[in-house]
């Protein structure tokens with residue numbers, strides 16, 4: 001059994017999550033743990049530090065290309081965990097999924113092209129499109145008050161518009177927590193292929209699947225599906241290695257792969273952090289048990305939050321956490337606008353989540369809670385919420 005009860009003290013350790021909390025409320029007392037930025041408040045798997053120490057003893061820290069061991073680690077992991085069989089020559093390494101998305105946008109579209117996203121969605125998608133002078137084509141997911149589905153009519157219409165060339169698809173979906181079914185993915189894929197839309201399949205959360213759900217890598221929906229997409233993976237979420245900024249992009253179409261690598265080269269970002277690659281190899285080869293236990297803890301936290309809300313605030317809609325460790329809650333029943341809700345959360349409840357409006361207009365009035373932390377952190381946060389709300393009423 002691994003330790004998922006110790007919450008490491010990151011307050012003065014340069015953690016973005018803590019810095020963001022202190023910026024939003026400089027008066028926040030010691031001991032408050034934020035639930036925003038998507039990294040974990042757990043100790044890393046001990047195998048990571050052990051493996052990296054061993055590696056450091058025996059290596060030279062020069063410019064380093066992806067090793068065969070690293071590429072084998074990725075290929076074996078994807079096959080074992082996701083039944084996704086790849087050829088190692090399809091793998092490109094990148095210094096993060098978000099940078100890779102920017103490079104892919106530049107290598108598969110030109111300025112002014114339309115790029116489809118399904119909102120509410122991880123906000124750097126939109127920023128990457130805008131920064132690269134492409135056009136954001138935002139299609140809202142359908143929210144039936146219990147869960148989200150894809151608006152296939154709107155999507156099909158957007159895909160048929162010849163100005164639109166690319167979709168950035170989040171699989172599983174941050175922030176709504178959906179693990180798309182194989183049927184949904186196949187439908188998205190079929191629409192894309194018949195309209196010549198290339199797919200960026202962001203699978204950064206794909207190892208974090210809750211009990212009872214089955215994840216499908218988009219490239220597995222059809223025999224040749226991989227030829228129409230770039231699949232982005234990373235150990236950053238699953239094993240809490242985001243600070244090492246190492247990810248991989250799997251591109252079967254070798255021409256697009258070369259264009260992607262040229263786009264990376266334009267920023268002279270050809271070399272990837274060798275410690276990141278080694279940590280990735282260690283995670284994929286030695287830390288699967290840690291991940292399985294971690295998923296159980298996250299699932300338990302999700303159940304706890306859902307029950308707490310049902311008992312205390314039945315008007316708040318908690319969406320099912322099918323995957324990721326980010327749970328999506330609708331507070332619109334409280335009748336506050338975005339500003340009032342954020343003020344209440346950060347100043348009165350001392351609760352620091354990612355505000356729903358960040359993810360698009362359809363996220364107004366929502367909050368995204370990060371559940372990758374010891375249970376007591378969630379308990380304390382929800383008790384603060386109950387207390388602050390009772391003072392308000």
Ligand SMILES: Cc1ncc(COP(=O)(O)O)c(C=O)c1O
Pocket residue numbers: 038095096097098099122170174202204205234236242245246247
């Ligand atoms: C869907 C999604 N993609 C990408 C990232 C970040 O990727 P990276 O840190 O590798 O750039 C996140 C982080 O929260 C995410 O949720």
